[in-house]
Amino acid sequence: MIELTEQPIDSQEVLRRVSSTQAGAVVLFLGTTREFTRGRQTLSLNYECYAGMAKKKLAELETLAHQRWPLVATEIVHRVGVLGLGEASVAIGVSSAHRQDAFEAGKWLIDTLKEVVPIWKQENWTDGTAEWVHPVIETSPIEPSPTDKPIEKAE
Amino acid sequence: MNVEVKLFAVAKQLAGAETVTVSVPNHATVLELRNAIGRQHTELRDITQRALIAIDAEYANNDALVPKDSEIALIPPVSGG
Numbered sequence: 507m508i509e510l511t512e513q514p515i516d517s518q519e520v521l522r523r524v525s526s527t528q529a530g531a532v533v534l535f536l537g538t539t540r541e542f543t544r545g546r547q548t549l550s551l552n553y554e555c556y557a558g559m560a561k562k563k564l565a566e567l568e569t570l571a572h573q574r575w576p577l578v579a580t581e582i583v584h585r586v587g588v589l590g591l592g593e594a595s596v597a598i599g600v601s602s603a604h605r606q607d608a609f610e611a612g613k614w615l616i617d618t619l620k621e622v623v624p625i626w627k628q629e630n631w632t633d634g635t636a637e638w639v640h641p642v643i644e645t646s647p648i649e650p651s652p653t654d655k656p657i658e659k660a661e
Numbered sequence: 662m663n664v665e666v667k668l669f670a671v672a673k674q675l676a677g678a679e680t681v682t683v684s685v686p687n688h689a690t691v692l693e694l695r696n697a698i699g700r701q702h703t704e705l706r707d708i709t710q711r712a713l714i715a716i717d718a719e720y721a722n723n724d725a726l727v728p729k730d731s732e733i734a735l736i737p738p739v740s741g742g
Contacts, residue, residue: 625740625741638671639740
């Protein structure tokens with residue numbers, strides 16, 4: 507399941523939603539607000555999204571992850587609005603029978619979310635300035651795609 | 662035709678508005694739309710070069726046609742997560 511929220515993320519709830527007796531592994535990723543970036547000090551972050559498309563893209567990523575890896579459950583929660591230091595902007599929970607799939611799918615989900623989901627953060631620096639973060643992209647990855655076959659393991 | 666383009670992040674900040682109206686030919690491509698945004702809203706010219714265009718919540722290539730009553734958004738490089 508996917509969710510956009512303006513409320514603080516309940517990571518215990520994310521874990522509860524993906525937990526299952528079918529899972530031997532449960533992985534949780536939290537993206538949290540870091541204080542220093544290239545020597546500049548953050549006061550807070552402000553996240554904005556294109557909600558309709560963001561939800562669509564998050565759901566697509568979830569579907570692709572389930573196609574690529576044998577997963578039991580996934581949960582992606584992204585928060586928008588103003589966040590203080592240490593607060594989580596995104597939580598990704600993944601469960602699977604075996605840990606390699608949960609780790610790999612979790613990493614792929616956050617890496618791909620950061621490339622394709624229409625959400626933006628604005629840094630509010632302690633010096634009083636604010637700037638939207640728009641990374642320079644060397645290629646133009648528009649769509650995530652399951653380019654690799656799921657890894658087949660003999661178990 | 663006139664189309665509304667939804668703006669976000671730095672583009673919204675530069676335009677001082679959540680949308681801008683852009684005049685394009687009836688069968689304009691996304692590339693023509695980009696150029697029109699830059700000409701008709703010069704404060705958006707630079708960010709438009711770096712942004713993608715979404716039509717009805719899907720990323721669109723430069724050669725895609727812009728449908729008349731579609732939802733169009735300017736998507737600057739994203740920074741979620």
